[in-house]
Amino acid sequence: MSFMGIKLITRFYCSFENVVPRVCIVGSGPAGFYAAMHLCKKLNNVHIDILEKLPVPFGLVRYGVAPDHPEVKNVINQFTKVANKPNVNFYGNIALGKDIDLLQLRQHYDAVLLTYGAEEDKTLGIENEEANNIVAARNFVGWYNGHPRDKDLKIDLSGTTAAILGQGNVALDVARMLLTPIDILRKTDITEHALAALADSKVKELYLIGRRGPLQVAFTIKELREQLNLPNCKTVWREQDFEGVSSVVSKLGRPRKRLTELMLKSVSESSNINIMPGDKCFKPIFFRSPNKFLTDNMNHVTGIELTCNRLEGDNLEYQKCIATDEKEFLDCSLVFRSIGYTSVKVDKDIIFDTNGFVTNDKGRVIEDNVSSLAKLYVAGWLGTGPAGVILHTMSNAFLVAKTICEDLKDCKNLSSKGGFQEVRKILLKSNQSHIIVDWNGWEKIDNYEVELGKKYGKPREKLCSISKMLEIASS
Amino acid sequence: MFLKNCLRIFSSARIRFLLNNNVKASTFVNYKSVASLSTSKLALESEKVKVTFVLNDGKRLETVANVGDTLLDVVVNNDLNIEGFGACEGTVTCSTCHVILKPEDFERLPEEASDEERDMLDLAYSLTETSRLGCQITLTKELDGLEVKVPETINDARS
Numbered sequence: 046m047s048f049m050g051i052k053l054i055t056r057f058y059c060s061f062e063n064v065v066p067r068v069c070i071v072g073s074g075p076a077g078f079y080a081a082m083h084l085c086k087k088l089n090n091v092h093i094d095i096l097e098k099l100p101v102p103f104g105l106v107r108y109g110v111a112p113d114h115p116e117v118k119n120v121i122n123q124f125t126k127v128a129n130k131p132n133v134n135f136y137g138n139i140a141l142g143k144d145i146d147l148l149q150l151r152q153h154y155d156a157v158l159l160t161y162g163a164e165e166d167k168t169l170g171i172e173n174e175e176a177n178n179i180v181a182a183r184n185f186v187g188w189y190n191g192h193p194r195d196k197d198l199k200i201d202l203s204g205t206t207a208a209i210l211g212q213g214n215v216a217l218d219v220a221r222m223l224l225t226p227i228d229i230l231r232k233t234d235i236t237e238h239a240l241a242a243l244a245d246s247k248v249k250e251l252y253l254i255g256r257r258g259p260l261q262v263a264f265t266i267k268e269l270r271e272q273l274n275l276p277n278c279k280t281v282w283r284e285q286d287f288e289g290v291s292s293v294v295s296k297l298g299r300p301r302k303r304l305t306e307l308m309l310k311s312v313s314e315s316s317n318i319n320i321m322p323g324d325k326c327f328k329p330i331f332f333r334s335p336n337k338f339l340t341d342n343m344n345h346v347t348g349i350e351l352t353c354n355r356l357e358g359d360n361l362e363y364q365k366c367i368a369t370d371e372k373e374f375l376d377c378s379l380v381f382r383s384i385g386y387t388s389v390k391v392d393k394d395i396i397f398d399t400n401g402f403v404t405n406d407k408g409r410v411i412e413d414n415v416s417s418l419a420k421l422y423v424a425g426w427l428g429t430g431p432a433g434v435i436l437h438t439m440s441n442a443f444l445v446a447k448t449i450c451e452d453l454k455d456c457k458n459l460s461s462k463g464g465f466q467e468v469r470k471i472l473l474k475s476n477q478s479h480i481i482v483d484w485n486g487w488e489k490i491d492n493y494e495v496e497l498g499k500k501y502g503k504p505r506e507k508l509c510s511i512s513k514m515l516e517i518a519s520s
Numbered sequence: 521m522f523l524k525n526c527l528r529i530f531s532s533a534r535i536r537f538l539l540n541n542n543v544k545a546s547t548f549v550n551y552k553s554v555a556s557l558s559t560s561k562l563a564l565e566s567e568k569v570k571v572t573f574v575l576n577d578g579k580r581l582e583t584v585a586n587v588g589d590t591l592l593d594v595v596v597n598n599d600l601n602i603e604g605f606g607a608c609e610g611t612v613t614c615s616t617c618h619v620i621l622k623p624e625d626f627e628r629l630p631e632e633a634s635d636e637e638r639d640m641l642d643l644a645y646s647l648t649e650t651s652r653l654g655c656q657i658t659l660t661k662e663l664d665g666l667e668v669k670v671p672e673t674i675n676d677a678r679s
């Protein structure tokens with residue numbers, strides 16, 4: 046009996062020594078953390094390292110989700126539990142493609158999962174797009190959320206009329222930040238620099254411009270309802286945009302149907318609306334594409350030339366828009382471009398498809414397999430495209446993690462890989478003083494920010510300087 | 521299994537004890553559970569109902585829960601291993617607590633879904649006519665024996 050026991054123990058020990066697979070996850074947003082969660086749950090033995098470009102974790106939960114949506118950020122508690130598992134490590138301030146390359150990671154791990162998101166703004170490619178006060182929604186969002194990249198954003202809020210190009214949830218976030226009474230924002234973790242600028246904002250009239258019609262909007266009902274309920278803000282629609290819409294509502298699927306019904310209800314209320322002095326106005330308009338921006342002699346935007354569109358196609362929700370010869374001009378002194386995101390090719394070995402995301406099948410990156418290298422996977426916005434909410438990212442991350450589990454279980458002869466030890470060597474070789482921020486370092490930053498927030502009566506005041514973050518983390 | 525359940529009940533009662541004595545220890549703030557904690561402390565200890573979660577792979581998680589708790593409370597207090605469940609901690613902003621009820625159970629729920637709950641449900645995968653958010657279902661005595669299905673959490677986000 047005791048002999049058996051010893052035998053079992055040694056066996057366990059051997060397999061532990063030889064077979065604990067090392068998984069490297071690049072990017073610490075929801076996709077990275079949810080994948081880690083699933084891997085931990087399904088594999089008895091696995092070692093996970095999460096590498097992150099910034100010194101701080103959570104991706105768009107920290108830098109995308111609006112400050113007035115603190116409830117959404119509760120998900121951080123689930124991620125923190127994952128990070129606190131003994132077999133999961135977080136290493137911040139390491140950028141793939143800059144500090145380390147993909148080939149090196151694939152040499153030192155058994156599986157590499159890319160979850161570095163979609164960081165760049167899509168552009169329109171039209172005349173005068175570079176004019177002053179045409180702002181990428183992404184940078185505006187980063188600015189009010191304290192992303193180090195955007196802290197010095199140039200934005201002039203002294204004009205009364207602004208326009209947002211795009212009708213997704215990000216566009217509605219931008220609208221809400223501009224239209225919400227400032228005293229509500231004061232209680233959130235919005236950055237002080239944004240709060241000060243928004244407190245002085247003169248924007249009173251905000252257009253939300255969509256290429257297609259009410260049946261094709263990309264925003265979801267929760268965000269619209271929130272916008273419609275904003276205090277001291279009236280929503281004004283163009284009734285003609287809704288021609289024929291009510292007759293098709295009953296044919297729509299439940300989510301689209303409820304969303305359309307809410308719009309129609311608001312349209313009928315807006316026809317006899319009473320705009321009080323001091324009210325702000327939110328004005329969605331449809332069937333318009335920007336053709337070019339108009340500017341003054343200081344290269345400051347003064348308006349948009351819009352092309353009028355009509356829709357074609359049998360499937361109501363997916364109709365295509367066709368440009369007509371008609372034009373319309375909109376005067377405005379501030380424009381936000383919010384037409385979507387695209388991923389960055391951070392490393393020469395990452396292959397993108399024509400849609401701009403990494404080509405994959407259930408997360409397996411499609412490529413010529415080199416057996417000595419770690420298999421490559423992709424999850425989250427980098428693999429699915431930048432659409433959907435955290436729930437959808439979670440679902441995809443679980444799917445991809447399941448794929449990884451299957452592959453690792455099938456893989457009979459894993460050779461032992463160096464993992465992060467090797468990564469650290471590489472980092473220090475090129476820069477002896479490279480600071481790596483581990484979870485403990487993040488907790489220091491976290492505490493510091495919460496303390497700082499107390500001074501302003503906010504849940505947190507984010508640090509916007511990377512060097513300051515590194516200083517706190519290594520204190 | 522029985523023993524395990526007993527242990528679970530024991531530990532959840534302990535958590536409650538801690539919660540009642542030290543409100544700050546509560547990291548889990550849920551609209552409805554807060555209300556129930558403060559109104560009927562004693563009743564909570566005595567009134568129990570059986571609730572079963574049926575997972576996508578057919579696995580059944582049987583629990584004994586307190587009247588006044590939400591289904592999310594039940595999952596958390598019993599440490600039920602349902603991946604990703606309750607990400608927003610009951611604030612109706614994530615839909616990860618989506619459950620599907622039997623039509624007869626759906627009908628006998630004391631409260632209908634609010635607009636806000638329906639808004640979130642509209643984002644969920646595998647939405648059905650009898651779908652609800654687990655964080656918005658509060659257990660009553662009448663719901664004893666409730667059985668809910670937890671839909672698959674793994675989906676291809678592209679489809």
Ligand SMILES: Cc1cc2nc3c(=O)[nH]c(=O)nc-3n(C[C@H](O)[C@H](O)[C@H](O)COP(=O)(O)OP(=O)(O)OC[C@H]3O[C@@H](n4cnc5c(N)ncnc54)[C@H](O)[C@@H]3O)c2cc1C
Pocket residue numbers: 071072073074075076077096097098099102103104105106108109110111114117139140141142160161162163164186215218391424425426427432433434435436438
């Ligand atoms: C403005 C905005 C608001 C949103 N609001 C909501 C909301 O209210 N509710 C909701 O459910 N969903 C919301 N979403 C959607 C949600 O944020 C996404 O579904 C989710 O964050 C996608 O996760 P991800 O992990 O793929 O990418 P990300 O969250 O972008 O994470 C990617 C991570 O990778 C890191 N990274 C980038 N490049 C590198 C590199 N070279 N090396 C290492 N690391 C790198 C980034 O710093 C980042 O931490 C919002 C999205 C946006 C843009």
Ligand code: FES
Pocket residue numbers: 592605606607608609610611612613614615616617640653654655656
């Ligand atoms: S826990 Fe998030 S909606 Fe119920």
